[in-house]
Amino acid sequence: MTAALLAAVLLSPGAQAYELMGYAWSAEDFPLEWYMTDYEEDSLENATQYGYASTSDYQQSMIAESFGNWYAAECAEISDQYMGIDPGNEGYTNDGINKWYFDDPTGTLGAGVLAAVLPRVTSEYLREQDGIYLYRFGDTDVTFNDDVNWGLTEELEEVCTGESFGIEHVNTHEIGHVWGMAHSCEEDDACADEELRYATMYWQTSACDLEQAQINSDDIAGINALYGPYATFKTEDDRFGGVPLEICFELFASENANVTSVEWDFGDGGTSTELNPCHTYTEQGQYTVVVTINGTAESCGEWSFDYNQRAYIVACELPSPGLDSVTGDAYGGLFTFEHLEGLQYQLVNRTDTSTYGCLDTILWQVYKGDELVDEISAWSPKIELPDEGVYRVMLNVGGPGGMSAAEIEIDTADFKATGCNAAPVALGLMGLLASLGLAVTRRRED
Numbered sequence: 001m002t003a004a005l006l007a008a009v010l011l012s013p014g015a016q017a018y019e020l021m022g023y024a025w026s027a028e029d030f031p032l033e034w035y036m037t038d039y040e041e042d043s044l045e046n047a048t049q050y051g052y053a054s055t056s057d058y059q060q061s062m063i064a065e066s067f068g069n070w071y072a073a074e075c076a077e078i079s080d081q082y083m084g085i086d087p088g089n090e091g092y093t094n095d096g097i098n099k100w101y102f103d104d105p106t107g108t109l110g111a112g113v114l115a116a117v118l119p120r121v122t123s124e125y126l127r128e129q130d131g132i133y134l135y136r137f138g139d140t141d142v143t144f145n146d147d148v149n150w151g152l153t154e155e156l157e158e159v160c161t162g163e164s165f166g167i168e169h170v171n172t173h174e175i176g177h178v179w180g181m182a183h184s185c186e187e188d189d190a191c192a193d194e195e196l197r198y199a200t201m202y203w204q205t206s207a208c209d210l211e212q213a214q215i216n217s218d219d220i221a222g223i224n225a226l227y228g229p230y231a232t233f234k235t236e237d238d239r240f241g242g243v244p245l246e247i248c249f250e251l252f253a254s255e256n257a258n259v260t261s262v263e264w265d266f267g268d269g270g271t272s273t274e275l276n277p278c279h280t281y282t283e284q285g286q287y288t289v290v291v292t293i294n295g296t297a298e299s300c301g302e303w304s305f306d307y308n309q310r311a312y313i314v315a316c317e318l319p320s321p322g323l324d325s326v327t328g329d330a331y332g333g334l335f336t337f338e339h340l341e342g343l344q345y346q347l348v349n350r351t352d353t354s355t356y357g358c359l360d361t362i363l364w365q366v367y368k369g370d371e372l373v374d375e376i377s378a379w380s381p382k383i384e385l386p387d388e389g390v391y392r393v394m395l396n397v398g399g400p401g402g403m404s405a406a407e408i409e410i411d412t413a414d415f416k417a418t419g420c421n422a423a424p425v426a427l428g429l430m431g432l433l434a435s436l437g438l439a440v441t442r443r444r445e446d
Contacts, residue, residue: 017184017193017196017218017221018181018182018184018196018199018201018218018219018221018222018225019181019182019183019184019201019222020129020130020132020134020180020181020182020222020225020226021119021177021180021181021182022132022133022134022135022180023119023121023134023135023136023137023180024126024129024134024135024136024137024179024180024226024227025136025137025179025180025227026124026126026136027077029136029137030077030078030079030080031079031080031081032078032079032080032081032098032178033080033081033083033097033098034063034080034081034082034083034098034099034100035082035084035085035086035097035098035099035100036056036059036060036063036084036085036086036099036100036102037085037086037087037088037089037099037100037101037102038056038085038087038088038089039089039101039102039103039105040054040055040056040059040102041055041059041102041103041144041146041150041167042146043148043149043150043151043164044058044059044152044167046152046155047152050152050154050155056085058152059100059102060082062152062153062167062168062171063082063100063171064080064082065153065168066168066171066172066174066175066213067080067175069168069172069175069200069213069214069215070172070175070176070179070215070219070223072214072215072220073215073219073220073223073224073228074299074300075224075228075229075297075299075300075303076220076223076224076226076227076228076299077227077228077256077299078179078223078227086099089101089103089105090105091105091106091108091141091143092106092108092118092141092143093141094120094138094139095139096138096139097139098139098140098141098142098178099139099141099142100141100142100143101141101142101143101144102143102144102146103143103144103146104143104144104145104146105143108143109143109145111147113145114144114145114148114165114170114205115142115143115144115145115170115173115174116142116143116174117140117141117142117174117177117178118140118141118143119137119139119140119177119178120137120138120139120140121135121136121137121138122135122136122137122138123135124136129225129226130225130232134180134226137180140177140178142171142174142175142178144167144170144171148165149163149164149165150164150165150166150167151164151165151166151167152167152168153166153167153168153169153210153213156208156210157210160207160208162207162208163207164207164208165205165207165208165209166208166209166210166213168210168213169200169205169209169210169211169212169213170205172200172212172213172215173200173201173205173212176200176201176215176219176222176223179223179226179227180226181201181219181222181223181226182201183201183202183203184196184197184199184201184202184203184218184219184222185197185199185203186203187203187204195216195217195218196218198211198212198216199212199215199216199218199219200212200213200214200215200216200219201218201219201222221305221307224305228254228256228297228299228300228303229253229254229256229257229258229295229297229299229300229303230253230254230257231251231252231253231254231257231259231262231291231293231295231307232251232252232307233249233250233251233252233289233291233307233309234249234250234252235247235248235249235250236248236250239312239313239314240314240316240357240400241314241315241316241400241401242315242316242317242318242400242401242402243281243282243283243284243315243316243317243401244280244281244282245280245281245313245315246278246279246280246281247278247279247280247281247313248276248277248278248279249264249276249277249278249279249289249291250276251275251276251291251293253293253295256297256298256299257293257295258295258296258297259275259293259294259295260294260295260296261273261293261294262274262275262291262292262293262294263291263292264277264279264289264290264291265289265290265291265292266279266281266287266289266313267285267287267288267289267290267312267313268281268282268283268285268287281313281315282315283315283317284315284316284317284355284358284401285314285315285355286311286313286314286355286356286357287311287312287313287314287315288308288309288310288311288312289308289309289312289313290306290307290308291306291307291308292304292305292306293305293306293307311356311357314355314356314357314358314400315400315401316355316357316358316399316400316401316402317358317401318401318402318403318404319334319351319352319358319359319397319398319399319401319402319403319404320334320351320352320404321333321334321350321351321352322350322351322352322353322354323352323354331350333350333406333408334349334350334351334395334397334404334405334406335347335348335349335350335351335380335395335406335408336348336350336408337393337408337410339415340382342384343384343385343386343387343388343412344382344383344384345382345383345384345385345410346380346382347364347380347381347382347383347393347395348380349362349379349380349395349397351395351397357399357400358399358400358401359397359398359399360398360399360400361396361397361398361399361403362377362378362379362395362396362397363375363376363377363395363396363397364376364377364378364381364383364393364394364395364396365393365394365396366383366385366391366392366393366394367391367392367393367394368386368389368390368391368392373385373386373391385410385412388412388413389412390409390410390411390412390413391409391410391412392407392408392409392410393407393408393409393410394406394407395407
């Protein structure tokens with residue numbers, strides 16, 4: 001299979017909870033055996049000043065320490081074993097050996113890339129995890145960019161010039177890839193969650209940074225998802241719909257989880273301790289569902305963690321007017337308009353958009369008498385009427401909660417509107433479809 005190159009990059013930030021690469025080790029692969037080349041990184045040559053017998057001795061100790069940083073995830077059933085020096089510096093090879101290189105022998109890494117992992121994967125299917133199909137690793141090779149000024153953890157704890165990068169911190173990140181974890185956030189993500197931004201598996205780092213050598217709760221959740229007691233939940237119901245919206249949840253747990261109790265928080269104040277509960281949402285909103293799972297495991301005894309699905313449920317009412325940003329009062333209708341000049345008018349959509357996902361259909365229709373003269377799908381379009389006269393402007397809006405419509409009359413003779421803040425008119429399905437000129441209305445489903 002084609003292998004992907006994963007790297008720690010020096011650029012700027014990005015958001016999602018922990019991600020998995022789609023690869024993992026099987027239980028029989030542990031302890032995970034690894035080797036080093038006999039190359040010594042010259043920027044680490046002062047290792048002897050900190051009690052190490054040689055640069056090579058420090059490199060081996062640093063890799064072992066980096067593996068050890070992941071054992072803070074006590075429930076993850078992972079282990080490693082150093083197998084010694086594997087001489088030769090041929091670069092990435094598909095030989096079944098997990099090997100560390102300190103000089104990028106094949107010139108794979110470009111400017112700004114600190115280190116990288118090249119995983120090789122077999123065709124052996126392991127299992128599905130959170131919707132990702134996991135295949136078994138064959139081997140992994142790790143290489144460091146020799147154009148970087150690397151620093152020992154002990155050295156940087158004393159003083160850092162702002163030009164040195166902690167090799168233990170970066171290696172701990174790369175070992176996360178060796179386990180099968182991807183980045184907590186990528187470059188283009190809007191990474192607002194601090195747990196993701198300060199995770200060891202965040203996509204970038206900076207000089208003198210030592211803190212991210214220690215894994216945080218997001219890293220622990222990810223490694224447990226691969227190798228520890230783990231549970232998640234799913235639902236067969238449509239998670240986007242009109243209120244009242246009933247959703248039935250089903251808990252899925254790994255074989256080693258041994259779940260003893262669960263506590264559900266449905267995001268709207270409702271809770272449950274049932275294993276597979278059903279819950280009805282009665283008010284519009286976007287709800288994050290959290291389940292706290294408790295259990296026992298041979299590896300760590302009693303364990304507990306929270307698993308959440310952000311904005312997992314979207315419950316919607318009929319579209320209605322929004323609130324005035326100044327007064328906080330509800331508008332009188334779905335829309336109004338402003339006269340610009342001549343026969344040009346600006347339509348102003350005032351439909352409530354406070355719950356993301358509750359609007360997926362917008363259609364404006366302009367009539368003169370019974371004649372349809374224009375049809376637009378923009379949010380608040382500018383229109384130009386063809387000639388003088390009396391016009392009816394209709395706004396049709398809809399989503400999972402159903403469809404609403406409102407109508408305003410524009411008389412070009414005096415540029416004054418009647419019914420300027422018309423209240424939304426809920427149409428029957430057949431009448432609405434006829435007014436839209438549509439046979440069906442589609443929406444996204446997840």
